[in-house]
Amino acid sequence: MDAGIIKVGLEEIYNILPHRYPFLFIDNIVNLVPGKRATGLKGITFSEDILLFSPSLIIEAMAQVAGITLSYNNQHRAGDYSGYLIEVKDFSFLEEIHVGDRLFFDIELTQKFGNLFRFTGKARAGDRIIAKGELSIAIVSSTG
């Protein structure tokens, strides 16, 4: 049943994103359709400072999942291209995060125009919707 489902581990995420601890907010990608949608996972552990995982970092986590979706399996690799979060739109923050939560970040591409990509994003823990909204990423060549 798992045939066709792409999973991306941390080691491969390191090759795609320039982000590193403590600013990498994705443990792995559990389901990826390159260029279209993905679900990223982050476990909230006891040792993590839960207070620091603010709404803005939820958005950043979604942006990182979006970056992996755009970069996986194509030319937009770290080093050659940089992804920038350029727009956050209509975000709602609905529930608090708790220690022990497994946070899933679902993102899906809804529009592309040139080097700009808009996604819908949702953060959930179990059946609790933590946050939802739209965000846009610009992919820019790092080599000029």
Add this chain to the structure above:
Amino acid sequence: MEGVAQGLNDKVKDLIIRRLKLTIDPKTIKDDAPLFGEGLGLDSIDALELVVGLEQEFGISIPDEDVGREAFASINALVAYINKTKGQV
């Protein structure tokens, strides 16, 4: 026919103001003024929002930047693009 054309111009101006949350009077938008840079002063994020709006409200697709550059040249250019694309359907 002129009334119909002006009606579409007004609808496009309404879309731009609404989608981009501009606080200007639509009458101040000149039909032949550039939408980006000088003129209305829109930027690339605004372009993305307009692409979404045109697709949702007019059923019009702007497939790439080259087409966008032509279509977003002015209100008149955008209306011409809508008419041309609708005519091809």
